[in-house]
Amino acid sequence: MPNQLNDSELQLLEAISGLTGTPDGAYNIRLNGQAQSRASTQNITIEKKTDGKDGIDIRIEPNTINEKVYIPVIMDESGHSEMVYNDFYIGENADVTIIAGCGINNCGSHDSQHDGIHTFYIGKNAKVKYVEKHFGEGGGTGSRIMNPTTVVNIAENGLMEMESTQIRGINSTKRITNARIDKNGTFIVKEKLLTHESQYAESDFEVNLDGENSSANVVSRAVAQDRSQQLFTAKIYGNNKCHGHSECDAIIMDDAHIAAVPEIRANNPEANLIHEAAIGKIAGEQLIKLMSLGLTEKEAEQHIIDGFLK
Amino acid sequence: MLTLKNLSFAIDDENGHKDILKNINLTINEKKTVVITGPNGGGKSTLAKIIMGIEKPTAGQILFNGEDITDWDITQRAQAGISFAFQQPVRFKGIDVKKLLSLAAGSELNCHKQVCEYLSEVGLCAADYIGRDVDTSLSGGEIKRIEIATILAKKNTKLAIFDEPEAGIDLWSFQKLIQVFEKMHKTHNTILIISHQERILNIADEIILIADGHVEQIGTKEEIIPRLVSVAGSCDIYKGVNN
Numbered sequence: 322m323p324n325q326l327n328d329s330e331l332q333l334l335e336a337i338s339g340l341t342g343t344p345d346g347a348y349n350i351r352l353n354g355q356a357q358s359r360a361s362t363q364n365i366t367i368e369k370k371t372d373g374k375d376g377i378d379i380r381i382e383p384n385t386i387n388e389k390v391y392i393p394v395i396m397d398e399s400g401h402s403e404m405v406y407n408d409f410y411i412g413e414n415a416d417v418t419i420i421a422g423c424g425i426n427n428c429g430s431h432d433s434q435h436d437g438i439h440t441f442y443i444g445k446n447a448k449v450k451y452v453e454k455h456f457g458e459g460g461g462t463g464s465r466i467m468n469p470t471t472v473v474n475i476a477e478n479g480l481m482e483m484e485s486t487q488i489r490g491i492n493s494t495k496r497i498t499n500a501r502i503d504k505n506g507t508f509i510v511k512e513k514l515l516t517h518e519s520q521y522a523e524s525d526f527e528v529n530l531d532g533e534n535s536s537a538n539v540v541s542r543a544v545a546q547d548r549s550q551q552l553f554t555a556k557i558y559g560n561n562k563c564h565g566h567s568e569c570d571a572i573i574m575d576d577a578h579i580a581a582v583p584e585i586r587a588n589n590p591e592a593n594l595i596h597e598a599a600i601g602k603i604a605g606e607q608l609i610k611l612m613s614l615g616l617t618e619k620e621a622e623q624h625i626i627d628g629f630l631k
Numbered sequence: 632m633l634t635l636k637n638l639s640f641a642i643d644d645e646n647g648h649k650d651i652l653k654n655i656n657l658t659i660n661e662k663k664t665v666v667i668t669g670p671n672g673g674g675k676s677t678l679a680k681i682i683m684g685i686e687k688p689t690a691g692q693i694l695f696n697g698e699d700i701t702d703w704d705i706t707q708r709a710q711a712g713i714s715f716a717f718q719q720p721v722r723f724k725g726i727d728v729k730k731l732l733s734l735a736a737g738s739e740l741n742c743h744k745q746v747c748e749y750l751s752e753v754g755l756c757a758a759d760y761i762g763r764d765v766d767t768s769l770s771g772g773e774i775k776r777i778e779i780a781t782i783l784a785k786k787n788t789k790l791a792i793f794d795e796p797e798a799g800i801d802l803w804s805f806q807k808l809i810q811v812f813e814k815m816h817k818t819h820n821t822i823l824i825i826s827h828q829e830r831i832l833n834i835a836d837e838i839i840l841i842a843d844g845h846v847e848q849i850g851t852k853e854e855i856i857p858r859l860v861s862v863a864g865s866c867d868i869y870k871g872v873n874n
Contacts, residue, residue: 570724
């Protein structure tokens with residue numbers, strides 16, 4: 322139960338999942354490499370993997386509607402490092418929300434690292450909203466590192482909407498998302514990223530639009546401050562009659578570096594693919610407008626960034 | 632309320648030295664509606680930007696309520712009561728209409744009623760706009776009206792500057808715009824409008840004609856309008872609503 326967590330762990334839990342108590346629905350709370358608590362429901366089963374890998378299998382029965390699954394990961398043991406495999410089997414016609422996320426509090430001198438591979442098998446006509454928040458804190462010299470990989474398989478008429486957020490706190494991340502979309506399937510991604518100090522973030526999408534009338538929309542909003550570095554790569558391959566769109570919109574500040582490498586490849590004459598990428602500093606007129614309303618330059622800057630990453 | 636003393640502005644670029652404003656001396660009196668008009672390129676918008684602190688004068692002095700604000704930045708002037716509606720309003724990704732009006736008001740506008748009041752004054756239905764981002768999805772006319780609503784929402788305005796408020800606004804909204812100025816005038820705000828529009832010139836207590844970087848004439852509409860036609864390049868500056 323979450324109430325067995327200490328105060329700082331509870332704060333981390335709330336920051337990444339919004340939870341302030343025992344979740345309503347199925348859940349698995351992972352603390353420093355162990356299942357701190359777990360619960361299944363009639364329609365959603367969460368079980369420890371039996372193939373020797375560290376992780377869980379989440380099975381959602383067909384026709385499960387409007388249910389939630391929480392699988393937050395909390396780490397506050399400096400030096401803890403883990404590789405976790407979580408597999409999601411979403412039954413046909415289901416409509417569920419999955420709230421993942423990882424919070425690291427590292428007050429020590431050793432690096433804390435969470436690597437996770439989440440694999441989704443989304444059944445026919447099923448809808449999944451997947452929310453993933455990454456958060457780091459702690460005054461130690463050890464780094465906070467997260468490398469999430471998301472593998473998505475969407476069956477006919479299936480839909481996945483993925484919201485991925487990392488605002489400050491993570492020293493290094495390499496996030497990989499690979500998706501395959503079947504007939505009439507839809508994959509929507511909204512990624513929000515803010516790096517600062519000397520952080521490094523890499524986000525790499527590869528989407529294969531395999532099925533007829535499949536579609537994908539990958540949208541990334543990123544802010545890089547101080548000396549931080551970001552690399553955004555989006556590859557969208559149209560292998561059938563399909564629609565694909567990727568957009569990377571980034572604000573660069575201070576001495577940061579951002580690279581955006583969009584790639585679209587049509588392997589079918591009826592593939593319709595678009596990519597957009599824009600990197601620039603905050604427009605001077607935006608600052609001037611907000612300052613003319615009475616805000617200081619710093620306040621104006623903060624409101625512009627907050628809005629951009631809203 | 633506002634005094635400009637020997638104000639000049641020049642630029643030096645690859646084309647050499649150019650004087651934009653030459654030794655401007657002006658006084659804008661309290662609670663007056665003053666319209667600055669004149670040919671394109673005559674320095675009107677530059678003058679408005681200098682008063683807001685967006686541009687720095689190369690010489691001269693600006694006094695606001697007796698205080699020398701020449702070296703004040705935009706924020707200081709805004710907090711002292713100067714407001715500015717841009718000729719080409721700025722667009723923001725992710726800042727919605729309610730948020731922008733809240734920033735203007737200096738506190739979060741929670742109820743629809745407050746936001747509705749400002750939007751309806753500029754002829755917009757709050758229900759359609761309150762949650763919309765102030766971005767490229769808005770038309771030129773819509774964003775222009777929202778820009779004017781930010782001036783209405785800003786609390787401590789003593790001097791409101793409007794840089795060509797009529798640009799991009801349709802006929803119906805234009806009538807609303809005139810009402811906005813009339814209402815502000817009644818509530819004892821000092822208003823400074825850069826405009827070419829006859830109907831805006833009509834509501835002015837005083838008109839200042841600026842051409843070629845200097846003040847050609849200051850006077851009433853009756854005194855200024857005949858003069859406009861004699862100013863070089865002025866054939867497009869005194870135009871009706873439908874032009």
